[in-house]
Amino acid sequence: MLILECPYCGVHAEETELSPGGEAHLKRFGPGSSEDEFEGYLFVRENPKGVHFERWRHAYGCGKWFHAARCTTTLEVFGTYPAQTTEPPKDIKDKISAKRPGWRWRDFA
Amino acid sequence: MSDLAKVIRHSARGMITLRGDLTSSPLKKAVKAATGYTVPKAGHIAGDDTKGVIWMSPDELLVMVPYGEVEATLAALDKTLLGKHYLAVDVSDARAVFTVEGAQAHEVLARVCPVDLHADSFAVGAFRRTRMAQVAAAIWRHEAGFDVICFRSVGDYAEGLLRNAAAAAPTGALG
Ligand SMILES: [Zn+2]
Numbered sequence: 001m002l003i004l005e006c007p008y009c010g011v012h013a014e015e016t017e018l019s020p021g022g023e024a025h026l027k028r029f030g031p032g033s034s035e036d037e038f039e040g041y042l043f044v045r046e047n048p049k050g051v052h053f054e055r056w057r058h059a060y061g062c063g064k065w066f067h068a069a070r071c072t073t074t075l076e077v078f079g080t081y082p083a084q085t086t087e088p089p090k091d092i093k094d095k096i097s098a099k100r101p102g103w104r105w106r107d108f109a
Numbered sequence: 110m111s112d113l114a115k116v117i118r119h120s121a122r123g124m125i126t127l128r129g130d131l132t133s134s135p136l137k138k139a140v141k142a143a144t145g146y147t148v149p150k151a152g153h154i155a156g157d158d159t160k161g162v163i164w165m166s167p168d169e170l171l172v173m174v175p176y177g178e179v180e181a182t183l184a185a186l187d188k189t190l191l192g193k194h195y196l197a198v199d200v201s202d203a204r205a206v207f208t209v210e211g212a213q214a215h216e217v218l219a220r221v222c223p224v225d226l227h228a229d230s231f232a233v234g235a236f237r238r239t240r241m242a243q244v245a246a247a248i249w250r251h252e253a254g255f256d257v258i259c260f261r262s263v264g265d266y267a268e269g270l271l272r273n274a275a276a277a278a279p280t281g282a283l284g
Contacts, residue, residue: 008151008166008167009151009152009164009166009167010151010152011152011237012225014223016223016240017223017239017240060238060239060240060245061166061237061238061239062165062166062167062169062238063166064166064167
């Protein structure tokens with residue numbers, strides 16, 4: 001069972017209280033972008049064995065979107081953080097580095 | 110068969126959804142004037158079902174007043190918050206409200222909500238929005254047990270759910 005702490009209301013929400021929102025930190029490519037960029041934005045997703053960043057919504061609670069950093073192999077949760085950011089905050093990255101030295105995910109490391 | 114707890118379904122209660130900047134002083138003043146209570150911290154209720162205010166999300170409160178006072182309260186809120194970015198709306202008739210009463214009330218709710226309801230984790234005055242079996246619900250603990258709010262469109266489902274969960278022997282698992 002996956003339990004994530006909502007960074008807005010502090011609730012430790014069990015998975016069925018949340019809605020999954022797919023991969024985090026996608027950059028939108030819209031009008032004016034190349035076909036490859038647009039395809040990547042729409043369809044190309046990470047599928048890592050290990051460190052992963054996701055979007056979740058506290059659907060049965062405060063209703064807010066947030067981010068989660070976790071490990072797809074062990075289901076360990078490194079931390080959650082608000083949605084108003086384009087990259088994981090430093091404290092989350094440090095926590096991951098302490099537990100998974102040398103990790104890399106898209107442009108983050 | 111003795112029930113774990115008594116389930117009471119209430120007639121309409123006065124409820125106002127108030128959205129806005131919860132840290133702004135006009136909003137704080139408006140809430141204080143309407144209920145007599147200050148804005149509670151996250152995950153809590155101030156006051157009770159007749160006059161109270163609940164923290165629903167970082168930008169939403171639920172203001173509870175007697176059913177007959179909703180219109181006057183709304184008018185007072187609108188007057189205080191005039192010109193500010195806010196939303197206040199009467200949701201009284203959109204809700205079903207229950208009380209689950211008795212020493213084993215936490216066990217009734219633990220059967221239908223994925224929430225740690227031990228008194229150490231969820232004390233009197235604690236509030237939480239959650240999932241109750243297949244529907245969204247909001248619960249808070251008071252001296253007699255718990256109050257439960259859900260949408261009125263699923264009120265009959267929620268009532269059956271709570272009565273069924275209450276009609277069973279205690280498992281003793283929750284201490
Ligand atoms: Zn939340």
